[in-house]
Amino acid sequence: MEPAVVARDLTKVYPTSTTGARALSGVSLSIPAGQVYGLIGRNGAGKTTFVRIGATQLMPTSGSMTVLGDDVVKDAGRVRQRIACVPQESRPLYFLNVDQLIYLYLKLRGMDRAEARRRTDAVLEELGLSAVGKQLVNQLSGGMRRRAMVAMVLASDAEVLYLDEPTTGLDPLARREVWGAIRRASQEHRTVLLTTHYLDEADALSARLALLEGGQVRLEGTPHDLRARVRHPYRVTVEGVLGLSELQSYGEVSEVSGGHLVFARESSARDLAIYALGKGARVSMGPVSLEDIFLQVVGRSIEEDGEGVATES
Ligand SMILES: Nc1ncnc2c1ncn2[C@@H]1O[C@H](COP(=O)(O)OP(=O)(O)OP(=O)(O)O)[C@@H](O)[C@H]1O
Numbered sequence: 195m196e197p198a199v200v201a202r203d204l205t206k207v208y209p210t211s212t213t214g215a216r217a218l219s220g221v222s223l224s225i226p227a228g229q230v231y232g233l234i235g236r237n238g239a240g241k242t243t244f245v246r247i248g249a250t251q252l253m254p255t256s257g258s259m260t261v262l263g264d265d266v267v268k269d270a271g272r273v274r275q276r277i278a279c280v281p282q283e284s285r286p287l288y289f290l291n292v293d294q295l296i297y298l299y300l301k302l303r304g305m306d307r308a309e310a311r312r313r314t315d316a317v318l319e320e321l322g323l324s325a326v327g328k329q330l331v332n333q334l335s336g337g338m339r340r341r342a343m344v345a346m347v348l349a350s351d352a353e354v355l356y357l358d359e360p361t362t363g364l365d366p367l368a369r370r371e372v373w374g375a376i377r378r379a380s381q382e383h384r385t386v387l388l389t390t391h392y393l394d395e396a397d398a399l400s401a402r403l404a405l406l407e408g409g410q411v412r413l414e415g416t417p418h419d420l421r422a423r424v425r426h427p428y429r430v431t432v433e434g435v436l437g438l439s440e441l442q443s444y445g446e447v448s449e450v451s452g453g454h455l456v457f458a459r460e461s462s463a464r465d466l467a468i469y470a471l472g473k474g475a476r477v478s479m480g481p482v483s484l485e486d487i488f489l490q491v492v493g494r495s496i497e498e499d500g501e502g503v504a505t506e507s
């Protein structure tokens with residue numbers, strides 16, 4: 195199947211930028227259709243810039259991007275009909291109630307009345323918004339307002355959905371409801387491009403992921419691929435008797451409450467677990483989490499930057 199979104203050597207320098215820095219620098223990504231694709235990275239990594247170019251809100255400086263085969267610059271009109279977007283900073287129309295907000299959005303996208311009504315009721319129910327359906331959007335709490343925006347976009351019939359931090363500010367139960375709705379969208383073979391700082395969320399939902407850092411792709415692949423690509427794919431926590439010096443030969447050690455956390459290669463992790471158990475320590479071992487990968491990859495690039503500065507001075 196053709197990928198839904200393809201970026202080729204995409205670069206963006208904001209004309210307003212005082213430093214002339216590249217918000218995106220040679221980003222090439224291929225986002226498969228009908229799946230959730232996670233875009234992660236630190237603040238300022240370029241996630242929103244990528245999403246906004248894909249949503250035809252922003253022009254690339256160079257390179258290209260296509261959505262379902264249409265170019266985001268040359269065929270922007272066609273792209274817009276097939277996408278829907280929850281921007282990072284969104285302000286829904288305040289004078290409407292939640293029900294009207296969603297229903298009118300669907301009508302504006304060209305849906306007939308009966309279908310718009312049916313989908314509005316279904317999404318209100320699905321995202322736990324039925325009780326506030328008649329409340330004005332400006333009287334909702336921040337998290338509820340965010341949920342209403344997400345509901346609006348998920349209820350649409352767009353084939354590609356951009357969700358830029360859809361669950362920021364949501365309570366844990368509401369987050370799970372949004373996860374369910376995102377999963378359902380991908381079961382309907384819609385493509386979801388999701389940015390998030392919640393790495394458990396990125397891991398739970400994404401079929402593939404890209405880690406952006408400084409406007410460039412640092413890692414890309416399935417969660418399994420990403421684990422295979424880091425230097426230390428295993429984490430071992432050791433509680434009790436062992437000291438730092440005993441652990442350092444096995445991998446990268448950091449102190450955690452009650453003991454140490456060691457990132458290691460598989461064989462070293464196994465050796466360490468056997469050694470530590472023999473010494474009477476409490477040990478747990480497993481593959482690294484997405485957060486561990488993030489810290490290993492992004493943390494190292496920050497250290498390298500730091501070292502670069504130190505060498506020059
Ligand atoms: N309108 C703008 N004018 C100038 N520079 C901008 C503008 N918007 C973003 N930038 C810069 O572009 C870079 C990427 O920003 P972007 O918003 O894409 O990051 P992000 O990954 O979405 O970050 P966050 O996680 O904080 O949302 C940053 O250095 C940012 O300062």
Ligand SMILES: [Mg+2]
Pocket residue numbers: 241242243282358
């Ligand atoms: Mg952003």
